[in-house]
Amino acid sequence: xxxxxxxxxxxxxxxxxxxxxxxxxxxxxxxxxxxxxxxxxxxxxxxxxxxxxxxxxxxxxxxxxxxxxxxxxxxxxxxxxxxxxxxxxxxxxxxxxxxxxxxxxxxxxxxxxxxxxxxxxxxxxxxxxxxxxxxxxxxxxxxxxxxxxxxxxxxxxxxxxxxxxxxxxxxxxxxxxxxxxxxxxxxxxxxxxxxxxxxxxxxxxxxxxxxxxxxxxxxxxxxxxxxxxxxxxxxxxxxxxxxxxxxxxxxxxxxxxxxxxxxxxxxxxxxxxxxxxxxxxxxxxxxxxxxxxxxxxxxxxxxxxxxxx
Numbered sequence: 001x002x003x004x005x006x007x008x009x010x011x012x013x014x015x016x017x018x019x020x021x022x023x024x025x026x027x028x029x030x031x032x033x034x035x036x037x038x039x040x041x042x043x044x045x046x047x048x049x050x051x052x053x054x055x056x057x058x059x060x061x062x063x064x065x066x067x068x069x070x071x072x073x074x075x076x077x078x079x080x081x082x083x084x085x086x087x088x089x090x091x092x093x094x095x096x097x098x099x100x101x102x103x104x105x106x107x108x109x110x111x112x113x114x115x116x117x118x119x120x121x122x123x124x125x126x127x128x129x130x131x132x133x134x135x136x137x138x139x140x141x142x143x144x145x146x147x148x149x150x151x152x153x154x155x156x157x158x159x160x161x162x163x164x165x166x167x168x169x170x171x172x173x174x175x176x177x178x179x180x181x182x183x184x185x186x187x188x189x190x191x192x193x194x195x196x197x198x199x200x201x202x203x204x205x206x207x208x209x210x211x212x213x214x215x216x217x218x219x220x221x222x223x224x225x226x227x228x229x230x231x232x233x234x235x236x237x238x239x240x241x242x243x244x245x246x247x248x249x250x251x252x253x254x255x256x257x258x259x260x261x262x263x264x265x266x267x268x269x270x271x272x273x274x275x276x277x278x279x280x281x282x283x284x285x286x287x288x289x290x291x292x293x294x295x296x297x298x299x300x301x302x303x304x305x306x307x308x309x
Contacts, residue, residue, distance in 0.1 A: 072103065072104075073140060074101035074102055074103050074104075074137075075102055075103060075104040075138070075139060075235070075236070075268055076100075076101070076102040076125060076136070076137065076138055076236075076268075077100070077101050077102075077135075077136070077137040078098050078099060078100045078101075078124070078125075078134065078135075078136050078137075079099060079134055079135045079136075079137075080097050080098070080099060080133070080134040080135075081095060081097070081098040081099075081100075081124065081131045081133070081134035081135070081136060082095055082096055082097060082098075082131060082132050082133040082134055083095040083117075083120050083124065083129070083131055083132050083291075084132045084133075093291050094117050094120040094291055095117045095120050095121060095124070095131075095291045095292075096290075096291045096292050097134075097292065098121065098134070098292070098293060099293070100286065100293065102125075102268065102270065103268075104235065104266070104268055105262070105266045105267075105268055106268055106269070106270075106283050106284060107259070107262045107269045107271075107281055107282050107283045107284075108268075108269070108270045108271070108282065108283065108284050108285075108286065109270075109271050109273065109278055109279050109281075109282040109284070109285045109286070110122070110270065110271070110272045110273070110285075110286045110288060111273060111274065111276065111278075111279065111285055111286065111287055111288065112274065112287060112288030112289055112294075113274060113289070114274065115290075116288040116289050116290065116291070117288050117290070117291040117292075118272045118273075118274070118288055119240065119272065120291075121272070121288065122238060122240055122270075122272040124136060125238060125270060126155065126159050126161060126238045127143055127151050127154060127155040127159065128155070130143070130144055131144055138154060138158065139154075139158065141154065156181060156184050156185055156232065157185065157232060157234065158234050158235055158236055159234050159236045159237075159238055160181075160228075160229030160230055160231070160232070160234040160236065160237045160238070161229055161238055161239075161240075162222070162225050162226055162229050162237065162238070162239040162240070162242045163225065163240050164240050164241035164242065164244040164245055165245060166213070166218075166221040166222055166224070166225045166245075167225065168213040168221055168224060168225065168228075169213075170212065170213050170214060171212075172212075172213075173209065173210050173211060173212055174200060174205060174208050174209050174210070174211050174212075174213075174216070174224050175193065175196045175197065175200065175209045175210070176196075177213070177224055177228055178195075178196040178199055178200060178224065178227045178228045178231055179192045179193065179195075179196045179231070180228065180231070181228060181231040181232050182195065182196075182231050182232060185232050187232070192231075195231060196209075196227070196231070197209065199227035199228075199230055199231065200224070200227050202227070203223040203224070203226055203227050203257070204223065205220060205223055205224065205227070208220060208224075218245055218246055218247075218250070219246055219247070219250035219253070219254075222242065222245075222246060222250070222254055223254075223257075226254070226257060226258075230261075235267065235268055236267070236268045236270065237258065237261060237267050237268070237269050237270070238270045238272075239258065239269070239270070239271045239272070240272050240273075241272065241273050241274070241275070242254055242255075242258070242271065242273075243255060243273075243275060243278070244273075244275075255278065255281060258271070258281075259281050262281075279297075279299070282299050283298070283299055283300075284296060284297060284298050284299060285297045285299065
């Protein structure tokens, strides 16, 4: 099936939220070790990349966390946000009373153990889900009040997603996977192809344009995912455990790349993780526990956030 046919099918048969969910399920295709089809190490072609030398209920509401944002309207704002689920006769709160503001150009790390609510919070920030209660503002728009079509449009224009399991379409080659978000935004095919080639060059995969995901290493697939997240040049990059399936060398490269996007292009980077090492790059760290914000740390180059479990 061609890229155009796949896009047509997705547009006509599924709404955008179902498409995202189906893409997430493709994670099952990619649990192999971080070597390519010929057994080469995933970091073999990092040296030629311009970014490769970078550094890498009973339900109760949590107390409000007040965050200064220099008098500028935050890019993302959550006010008393709850996400609850029914489990038989019991109501379970995955998130309970979250108050958070995220400014344009931040490098924010959301840190917490398994079950703390990180993924739920990511889905809400990324407009993949809606809160049970409370409000979420994205670029001053209350997303909880938007129709699915408008929500999908804003999501497609403003947020680039990087998933732990890459979520590449197995029947599309590298270039076509990167072009996918542009197809949803109805970018001209010729322009989309040029943009995809440019982005794959930036992540050091110009020689892998025609490769299928099965012909790539784990590190290479994650770099394709990064290129795809930049396809429509969104102001926000939202990454869910972006180094979780990678070896340390490749993970170091991926973090360096994201750090450069933050510094050189003023992208707002939001990383959801349990990896305490990532806080070295953060401007702020939000610590989650049991669906509530436990604390928020502000970080500077001279006073980086502390590494703690």
